[in-house]
Amino acid sequence: MIAPASRRLLSTALLPPVLAVVLVGVLASCAGGTGDVAGRSFVATDATGHELAAGSQVVLAFTEDSVGAQPGCNSMSAPATWDDGTLRLTGEMRSTMMGCADELMAQDEWFSALLRAEPTLTLDGSTLTLTAEDSTVTLVEQD
Template sequence: MSTRIALAVLMLVATSACAAPSSSQGANLRGKVYVSSSVTEQGKPRALVEGTRVELRFTDDDRLTANAGCNHMQSPVKLDDGKLSVADISMTAMGCPKPELHQQDEWLSNLLRATPSWKLDGANLVLTGPDTEIVLATEKPATLEGAWTVDGLVTRDAVSSVPAGVKATITFRGGAMAVDTGCNFNGGDRPYELSGQTIKVVLGPMTDKGCDQINEVEEVIAQTLGKGEFTYAINRSTLTLTNAEGTGLTLKK
C-alpha cells in the first residue's frame, strides 16, 4: 500500500510540474519588458512592418502596456491558469504615418483580447492565440553606442512625427558621432566629448541643398546639435537629445 501511495504522490508531482503557469508564476513577469523575436501566424512566419516590433510591459500593479509600432495600449491584466486576460484595452489615437501600422495595432489588440495562453520558455515569454504565436525576449537596456533613427521632433514642448518617407540617423561609435539624412548631413564622423549626460560636439560645415521634407528634419537636427552642447537621456529603447532652449529629437534603435 505504501508503494502505491508513493507512486501516486510522484505522479501528482509530475503532473503539477507540467501544468499551466500559475498566478504565482505570473508574478515573475511583473516589472519586465518583453520584445518580439519571432511571430508565427497559421504556422508561417509573419513579417511585421519594417522597423517595428511587439513590446509587452508588465507593471508592478498588474497592468499590461503593449505597443506594435505606433499606438500604445494598456489594461489591467490577469495571468491565472496560463491565460493572459485583459479587462478592457484602452489605446491612444495617434495618426500613424503608414496604414499598415494601424492594421498592426488592431492585429495585436485582437490577439490580446482573445485571452491567449502564455508560458515561460527559459528567459523567453511565449504568447499563443488561436492562430498566432509570438516569442518575446526580455528587453536589454539600450546604450548610447550604435545607430539611432530620428522619429520625433521636439519644439516648444510639442512633439511632431518625422514626415513619412524621411529617414535620418545619428550614430555614436568609438567617440565619434555621425549624422546622416541623405541630403545635407552626409554621415561624416565628428569627435564628441561625453560628460555625464552632456554631449559636446562640433558638427562642422554642411551643404545647403533643397530636399523637400528632409530639410524640415535637418533644421531641427541643426538647432538641437549645432550649438555644440546638448543633453541626452535614454528610456528603454528611446533616446532623447535636447539643447538648452528645449529643442530636441527623439530617436529609436
C-alpha cells in the same frame, strides 16, 4: 566521531526532508509560472499569423495587475491577470489614437486582437511566448 551505523541511520533519517526540499524546488522551476512576468518587458522576435512590419518593434510590458503594449504605432494598456497561464484583460483596453502608416495600424489592430483573445503565456527563462488560436508571438526580455 560518528560510528558508521549511526551515520547510515542519520543519513536515511535526513533523506525524506532533503528530497522534499529538492522536489519543491524542481516543481517550482518546472511550473514556469507566469506570475513572474510582473515588472518585466519583452520585445517580439518572431510571429506567426501576422507578418511583423519591417523596422517596427512590438513591445509587451507587465505590471502587477496590468499589461501594456507598444505594437508599432499606438501605446495600449489594460488591467489584466495571467497567473493561470492565460492572459485575460479584466477591464477596458485604452490606447493612444495616433495616425501611422497602414502596416503599423494593421499591426496595432492585430496585436490588440491577440491580447483580447486570451492567449496562453509560456515563460522559458527570458523568452515569453503568447499563443492564441491564429497567432503565436515569441518575445525576449528587454534589458
